Amino acid sequence: MNAPLKINNLSHKYNDHLIFENISLELFPGELLTLFGKSGCGKTTLIRDIAGLSTPHSGEIWIENKMVFGAQNIPPEQRGVGLVFQDYALFPTLTVRQNIGFALKGKNQQRVDELIHKTGLTGLDNRYPDQLSGGQQQRTALARSLAPKPKILLLDEPFANLDSLRRFQxxxxxxxxxxxEDACGILITHNRQDALFFSDRIAILGPGKNASELLQVDPPEQIYKSPQSKTVAHLLGICNLIEGHWNGEALETHLGTLQATDEAALHLQNHQGPATAYIRPEDLNICAGDQFEMSAMHFMGHVFRITCSNKNNRSKSLFVYSKTQPKTSFNIEPIQPVWIIKDNHL
Structure with missing residues (x-):
């Protein structure tokens, strides 16, 4: 399978400050990959490098098997990449039709008609941007970026200004x-639910030794259930870290003996010593007993989020989801097997 985009060992410096380093990534046909990480980690800089709007320090970028950065530096207009920004960047004095057809220089109205239909803008083609809702403006920006038929679409927080219903649609x-359109895309979002729900894969950008690095690139379910580090685990939602001793077969903890998933057990081969179980709140069950005591409870609509601690060790809290309001004291049982990694994975 040919990858429309290949990035090899890409690094970016701003003055003497290293933003990210050693980024290697492939984007596959029809794929929507989400770049996810904290503000300032270099997500927008990376897609600007891909588009040719900024210049990396070192590495290579290949688009459609053509080197666009490395031994040569191809200008943005020759890279065949579409861009969609958070603020839409529509021309205020042009209609929807004129905005969409701008990159086509007024030619190929059939293509404009096709995109107006595909993006649900039928009947709005003669309106100006200030006569459109936020969702309609974003659809216009999306159609305009697709007009020249790019193979790669780069989207920087395109849903940030939309309410949850319009964002989902x-x-x-x-x-x-x-x-x-037989295209693929890279999406930047700060909304972890969007990242988990819409992505084919998620690429986590986070702190490395000297600058930001890719910490993990995997499908959403795998990256959520099997994070490779504490940073990745906490970026994608609440996660309980249960420390214990791996005895070669299981993890001994204050919650009892925990069995590892097959993938985790494979990584733990030939290891004995400190290890940590990563357990999401929905993977802990409340049961009869009095070992744990509730310290807080918040109603989240579909579940209660319970904060609790072991009566014999109140220094560390656990988070549990419950469909019903529990008693103030109870026991906790993990749903096994669980994801366990060695403690040197920070």
Whole structure:
């Protein structure tokens, strides 16, 4: 399978400050990959490098098997990449139709008609941006970026200004559009639910030895259930870290003996010593007993989020989800097997 985008050992410096280093990544046909990480980790800089709007310090970028950065530096207009920004960047004095057709220089109105239909803008083609809702403006920006038929679409927080319902619908439309256009995309978002729900894969950008690095690149379910580090685990939601001793077969903890998933056990081969179980709140069950005491409870709509601690060790809290309001004292049982990694994975 040919990858429309290949990045090899890419690093970026701003003056003498290293933003990220040794980024290697491939993007596959029809794929929507999400770049996820804290503010300032270099996500926007990376897609600007891909688009040619900024210049990396070192490494290579290949688009459609053509080197666009490395031994040569191809200008943005020749890279065949579409861009969609958070603020839409529509021309205020141009209509929807004129905005979409801008990159086509007024030619190929059939292509404009096709995108107006695909993006649900039928009947709005003669309106100006200030006559559109936020969702309609974003659809116009999306259609304009797709007009020249790019193979790669780069999206920087495109849903940030939309409410949850419109964000969900537009994201689903984006996925359908990418497939119908035989294109792939890289999405930047700060919303972890969007990242988990809409992505084919998630690439986590986070702190490395000298600068930001790719910490993990995997499908959403795998990266959520089997994070390779504490940083990745906490970026994607609440996670209980249960420390213990791996005896070669199981992890001995204050919650009892925990069995490892097959993948975790493979990584733990030939290891005996400190290890940590990573358990999401939904993977802990409340049961009868009085070993744990509740310290806080918050109603989240579909579940209660319970904060509790072991009566014999109140220094560390655990988080549990419960569909019903529990008593103040109870026991906790993990759903086994669990994800366990060695303690040197920070």
């Amino acid at each position: 537009l994201a689903q439309d984006l996925i359908d559009l990418l497939k119908s």
